[in-house]
Amino acid sequence: MPLQKLVPNAVPGSIEPGTALGQNNQLKGSYCNATMSHMEKNIKPVQILEASAGAGKTYALTKRYINLLLKETEQDPTTPFRSILGITFTNKASVEMKERILLYLKKFALKDFSSKAEERSLLSLIETDKYDPVKFQSIMDNIVDHYSFFQIKTIDAFINSLLTGYSLYLGFSPDIGIEDNISEYIEFALDDVLDSANTDNGSKKMFERFLIQYLLVEDKDNWMPKREILGSMNTLFNVQSLYSKPFRSSGIALEKILSMNQTIYFLLEN
Numbered sequence: 001m002p003l004q005k006l007v008p009n010a011v012p013g014s015i016e017p018g019t020a021l022g023q024n025n026q027l028k029g030s031y032c033n034a035t036m037s038h039m040e041k042n043i044k045p046v047q048i049l050e051a052s053a054g055a056g057k058t059y060a061l062t063k064r065y066i067n068l069l070l071k072e073t074e075q076d077p078t079t080p081f082r083s084i085l086g087i088t089f090t091n092k093a094s095v096e097m098k099e100r101i102l103l104y105l106k107k108f109a110l111k112d113f114s115s116k117a118e119e120r121s122l123l124s125l126i127e128t129d130k131y132d133p134v135k136f137q138s139i140m141d142n143i144v145d146h147y148s149f150f151q152i153k154t155i156d157a158f159i160n161s162l163l164t165g166y167s168l169y170l171g172f173s174p175d176i177g178i179e180d181n182i183s184e185y186i187e188f189a190l191d192d193v194l195d196s197a198n199t200d201n202g203s204k205k206m207f208e209r210f211l212i213q214y215l216l217v218e219d220k221d222n223w224m225p226k227r228e229i230l231g232s233m234n235t236l237f238n239v240q241s242l243y244s245k246p247f248r249s250s251g252i253a254l255e256k257i258l259s260m261n262q263t264i265y266f267l268l269e270n
Contacts (some may be wrong), residue, residue, distance in 0.1 A: 058093065061086060062100045063125045065152075069105075069139055070126065080139070081145045086152035098152050102143070131147035186233050190226070209254060217257055 010013065065086060072080035088094045093099045104122060109134055114120035123131060143150050153161075160178050179185070197203040210229075214220050220228075240247065 038157060058097050061097060062104060065101055066104060068127060070135070073139065075136065077138070079142055079149050081143060081151070082146070082149035084151070085158070086134075087151070087155055087158055089154060091154055094152050094154055094157075098150070101152075102140075105136055105140050109140050110134055160258075182237065183234060184229075186237060187230055190229060190233060212254060212258075216262060217254070 047172075066082065068084050069080050072083055086094075086097060087122075090099060104125070107118075108126075108131070113122065156178060161177050163170070163172065163178075164174070167174050193203055197207050214225055227252060236247070
């Protein structure tokens with residue numbers, strides 16, 4: 001399911017129910033609890049929303065964000081949004097959420113409602129009895145003046161910003177980036193291993209076993225199998241990245257598989 005987060009104060013803590021419309025149009029809460037006893041006094045809630053596409057996550061998070069702005073303004077009148085982090089899965093959702101927040105703030109600040117019905121609907125988003133357009137004007141001005149603190153981004157962008165900010169501490173280059181296309185690196189690694197097979201017995205034996213698997217077990221007849229090897233390597237890389245666990249052997253010897261294949265072929269022919 002798509003998931004979006006709002007992290008007030010950008011500190012993990014006891015989680016409030018995240019409210020969004022689920023697949024059955026019921027309000028759905030998602031709970032999480034992170035214990036940080038040494039920071040209990042400074043912990044603010046983290047809200048996580050899980051729901052299907054079009055169920056209302058952006059609306060719910062926009063409402064949550066605006067109310068957090070109003071609360072944080074009491075502590076930090078200048079840049080209350082610097083302590084709020086919104087995380088989404090896609091760039092499209094990130095842009096949409098920013099646009100929605102700015103649109104609503106503008107309507108509140110200028111009293112620019114298209115109708116009484118829209119005014120009542122938008123005012124119902126605010127968890128306060130005091131609607132003060134001046135306060136919203138101040139928030140809008142501060143966002144324009146300190147737009148870099150208006151943090152609503154994808155998970156990838158957030159992780160990249162952490163890596164960039166702490167690159168020197170991690171021993172990386174300051175211009176570190178996230179590489180989306182890893183195919184060329186996998187191909188380079190394969191070429192490197194193929195070259196080493198001329199001098200390294202371990203690599204040579206590995207490819208000998210691969211050829212037995214490829215020709216006899218899988219019954220392939222392509223004598224230029226590099227493309228298929230690359231395809232398998234990409235698949236294995238993606239699977240390992242997804243589950244973050246190492247592969248383990250089936251425990252069945254290659255010779256036994258060959259014997260089983262021969263038995264099956266014999267039974268089919270007879």
